[in-house]
Amino acid sequence: MGVKFRRQVPIGPYIVDFASRSARVIVEADGGQHSDMEKEDQRRTEFLEARGYTVLRFWNRYILKETDAVMEVIGEAVHWEAHPDNPLNHV
Numbered sequence: 001m002g003v004k005f006r007r008q009v010p011i012g013p014y015i016v017d018f019a020s021r022s023a024r025v026i027v028e029a030d031g032g033q034h035s036d037m038e039k040e041d042q043r044r045t046e047f048l049e050a051r052g053y054t055v056l057r058f059w060n061r062y063i064l065k066e067t068d069a070v071m072e073v074i075g076e077a078v079h080w081e082a083h084p085d086n087p088l089n090h091v
Contacts, residue, residue: 003020003022003023003025003078004020004022005018005019005020005025005027006018006019006020006021009021009026011026011048011051011053012047012048012051013047014044014047014048016028016048017029019053020078023077023078024052024053024054025053025054025056025074025077025078026048026053026054026055026056027056027058027074028041028055028056028057028058029058029060029063030057030058030059030060031059031060041057045057054077056073056074056077058070058073
């Protein structure tokens with residue numbers, strides 16, 4: 001789709017795993033430590049979404065075992081962010 005993602009991108013007080021600033025999409029790869037960090041992850045997601053990003057979270061094991069499905073979800077998010085019907089494109 002021609003969208004570029006960068007790794008370890010600082011956004012506000014956070015460093016996100018992968019981000020496309022042009023598509024306004026963030027991909028977070030969560031390991032086992034995140035099962036104990038639900039509230040912190042929720043605050044982080046809310047902060048990023050308030051700045052116009054779509055945040056996608058995947059467990060590491062899911063990324064490794066279901067790579068095609070993960071890529072499909074990311075592709076759909078990138079497409080929606082660029083879609084003219086997305087209300088955030090009219091702000």
